[in-house]
Amino acid sequence: MKIRSSKYLLTMIVFCLLLGTFPVILMGIFSYYRSSHTIQEKVNASNMQVLLQTQIGVEQVLKSVDRSLMYFVDSPDVNEAMTLDMKPKDFEKLMGLNIQLGKLQAFDLGVQDVSLMNISKQWIYNNYGFYRLNESDNKTKYEATIGLPQPSMWVSELDFGPDGDLVYSDKFFNEQAVNLIKKIPINSMSPIGIAIAKVPLEFMSKLISRSDGIGEVMILDDHFHVLANNHNHANPQGANLVQAGYIKKIMSENQQTGNFNTKLDDDNVSVIYRKSSYNGWYYVSIMSIEDITKDSKAVGWYLLFICMGILVVISIVSFIGSRKMYNPIFNLYQAIMGSGPTMKVSNEFKFIGEQIQLLVTNQSKMANQIQTQLQQLKVFFTLKLIQGDADQQETEDKLKLYGYPVPPRWMIILVLQIDTTEKTKWSSIDRELTMFAINNIISELLVKECVIHPIIVNDFQVTIIGGEQETYEQFKNDIYTLAEHIQKTVKEYLELQISIGISRTFHEFEHTHRAFNEGVEALKYQIRLGYNVILFNEDVQPGPNMQLLLPVRIQYELIDAVKSIDYDKVKESLHQFMEEVFKLKMSYLEYQIPVARLLTDLVRIVQDSGESYSILFQGQKSLFDQLFELKTAHDIEQWLSNVVIEPIMHMLQDKSENQYKKISGVVLRMIEEEFDTDLTIEECAVRLNYHPSYIRRVFLKEIGENFGEYLTQYRINMAKKWLMDTDMKVLDIANRLRYNNSQNFIRSFRKLEGITPGQYREIRKRRLDGYEN
The missing domain is CATH 1.10.10.60 (Homeodomain-like)
Structure with a gap:
């Protein structure tokens, strides 16, 4: 088999090429994108600065015109003239006004014409001379201008249309211009006239830079009419751009300044705008993104040549390096094939992996099967010990076979049960699952202390623990500490309360069955001590000759209170009855006698009333079966109150009513x-x-x-x-x-x-x- 025909070798070469080329291509694309983005940001920043300078220059001129017209309308001559009817005798006043009008029309301000109108006296004076307001075709519009709310405003001639939206245009504004209108007196609630200064749009266009580097720059009024443009062929003066896409974008953003990219006439452009806080005009710069990024194309070609060179080097290194790395794999493949029949394999490394994986899998399955069977045998052996079915010889043989240590000095059995699943996240059907979880927890907690493997027997978890302590008291104290640790761990992880019964000590495995019964018996004494307890068998056994005393008097009082339907007395008497019964240290069987006697008397009340026992206490189990399944005195008291006494009293009350x-x-x-x-x-x-x-x-x-x-x-x-x-x-x-x-x-x-x-x-x-x- 030749090395060059290997599919895996080809895969290695392709992988190395991809591993080397992908970062280079990614770096080139990122570098080109970053450079283009940086150039665009710098050009946008430059255009924004130019736009700001243009705005400042234009508004300086407009504000100068505004101040000059303010001085004019506030001058004594104008105020005096506004009180006259301007008859031939007032010729000198007209000459004074003419001089002041001439001063307003300075070359650097660009003011072309100034008109002074007295609406109350019905006359107009401007560069064309003096005439009566009745002679003007726009008399109605002039008079309506007095009613506008602003005392001073910049208005483009383009806003004056036949629709009458703005009513202060006249026949002298036929040329394209912007007009500054001020009421006279300027701050009066009842003005009597207006002054109008006209600045031609041609003069406005001269204030805008004509550098090709900043693209198209426009000044738009507050209704988006073009007032000035450094490229008049694109958007001529007077054009209405309110329907343009980028103008709608500016209107929707409703910001003082901003920039964004958009498409204009199939060309991607960058739009920068500023809105004047002085008169609401917009200063807009539009530049093609292709013009902005033309310098980045040279950078792109430079990056492309560098990346191509790097890719050539990576290809050569990938081919040589892959062949050298493949040699050990080929030798291992030949060793696995050995002298067996020749197999046609396209991927040697995959074949090697499959053979090794098959070997590991078979070994793991065999180990798991052995471990599972061994674990089951250990559980079965422990169960036979607890049930007392293992003889001495079998016990010794199995202890050696399973690798259990020799019996320690002290041994005891912990018998654990779940107190209750009420008010927890578990239900009664989860008992097997929770017991299995508890058994696993104890297996991990008591690795050193367990003599043999912990198991589950019916509703109990059983653990045999050993120790080498010097004295029994020390061993007992250590066992109690372990039991507390188990309770806390189960409470933390499973949110369950458990009780633990602990047998007497034993020294031989033949006594395991007896110890298990002692642990179970110890748990039964939680009827007096309640839930979450640790009970040593030797501590809970009653003393000799303990006399059983029945609280007969309290029982009679309780029965009478039930018959009298006295709820408070019933609650008090029942509690006293339970305290009297469980205050003595007796066997758990002796505790059941007075409680069963009380239950019998309560059932007799039902029978004496003529009611059906089965109808009043419906359920699958009898009351006595339910009673003997209860674990604590508190549970018994609650059960007697809620399940037995309360229905009886309700029945008696209904009959009495x-x-x-x-x-x-x-x-x-x-x-x-x-x-x-x-x-x-x-x-x-x-x-x-x-x-x-x-x-x-x-x-x-x-x-x-x-x-x-x-x-x-x-x-x-x-x-x-x-x-x-x-x-x-x-x-x-x-x-x-x-x-x-x-x-x-x-x-x-x-x-x-x-x-x-x-x-x-x-x-x-x-x-x-x-x-x-």
Whole structure:
């Protein structure tokens, strides 16, 4: 195989060429662009300076004209002349005005003509002589000029058109010129005349530089008419450029100064402009970008020749260097091919890489398979130890096989469980995932302390930890510190609270099963201590002969409060009950006895009320199954309050309210039917088979009045009806309503109605008689 026929060699040469040529081409393009941009910036800056000088020169002349005309209109002769009708006797005044008009028309100011108009006296005086305003065709426009808001303004003759937008043009402005108009008096709210100074546009054009280096320079008025131009053939004086694209761009930017590039007549141009703050005119410079960058073309050719030379050198070096770098690759390819069958390969380096990658991949797969199987065997062995299924000989063999160290002086088992997933980012279905994450965290945290590999057994994470401490107390303290560290790490990374049960120490792996059960048993004592606890089995075991004391009195008080629907008392009694039950150090089975007894009494309330137990407590699990799954006293108290007691009290309250309405309805019906008998609350209670106090309380709660007041009011209402509808005597009414005598009835009627029964009958009859009449 010849080297020159290698595809990889060709690739190396092409790559080296690209690697060398790309920076050179990029550098050349950037250098050319940068030089062109720099030249354009300098030309634009120069044009801006020229434009500024042009503006300053023009405005110096305009301001001189402005000051001269100001002095003229403010002079005593003009002020005196404005008060005269200019009759033949005022000839001398006209001669004085003529002298002053001549002074205004100085050569350096370019003023061609000055007109003085007295609108109130109806006369005009200028270079053409004196005549009356009535003789002018533009009398109306002159008079309208007085009403314009500005006291002084520069106006181009081009703005005076037949449309009447500006009304101060006259027949003397036929030549192209700009005009300065000032009212007389200058600051008066009621001017009587105007003065107009005309500066020809030809004079304005002489003020603009005619150097070809700055392109076309124009002066535009505030309506974008050309006032002056150094290249008059492009945009002649008087042309309206408001529809030109670059003028629209200037209008849209609404800036005092600016520059931008645009296209004008198929040519790319640079536009620079300045807006005068003196009279609102625009000074615009337009120059072809091709003219600006013509010097950069020479720079471009120079850069092209240099880059071509560099590319030639790079090509030679790339070819020679690539061949030298390819020689080791070709030798390696021949070594891999060896004496085997000849293969036709277009890319030797790719072939070498594929062979090496195949070798590495096979090795990695084999290592992963072995490691996975070994890991599974370790987990299976640990599980057999915990379940007590491994005998002594198997244990010794597997410890040597898996490379576990000899049993240390002290060993214990940490049994970890998640307290709750409520109010966390995890749900109950994520329990397996979170347990797996916790197992990985512990594997990384306790690399040195773990005797064998940590595993997950049901809902517990199990870790066997060993130590070589001198004393058991020192070992126990270190274990507690490790447990705290595990809790903090899990809280930090998984935002979960965990509790840890710790077994008693053991020294032989045969006791692993016993230690695991001790750790699980220790966790059950969190029923008294709550969440996020670390429990040593030896510390949580109850003392000998601990007598079980049931808080019977508090339990009875709690049951009575539930039946009475006293929410505050229920909450207080339930809390006292839980404190009494869990203040003693007992076994977790003994804690369940008083709580289960309380739950039984609560269920009995439901049964006694006649309600269905299954309807009130709907769920897949029974209440006792739910109770025994709870981990802490706080959880039990919350569960009893929210799941059991509260529904029972709501049920009792609904039944009580329905019973109250039924009882009060029966009593009301008795009053309506037997108001004229000796009806009492006691008699009602006997009929309803309730205590009178209970009937009295129910009636007051539902009706809002006690029984006696309601019966009295009802009888008085019946008396009022009889007084109106019948001729019954007051004595007969009193006897029928069961009063002892008529005086008691009259006093009772007066107390409620404010008048006697007789007065009530008389008043009502008079009202009825009045209506009939």
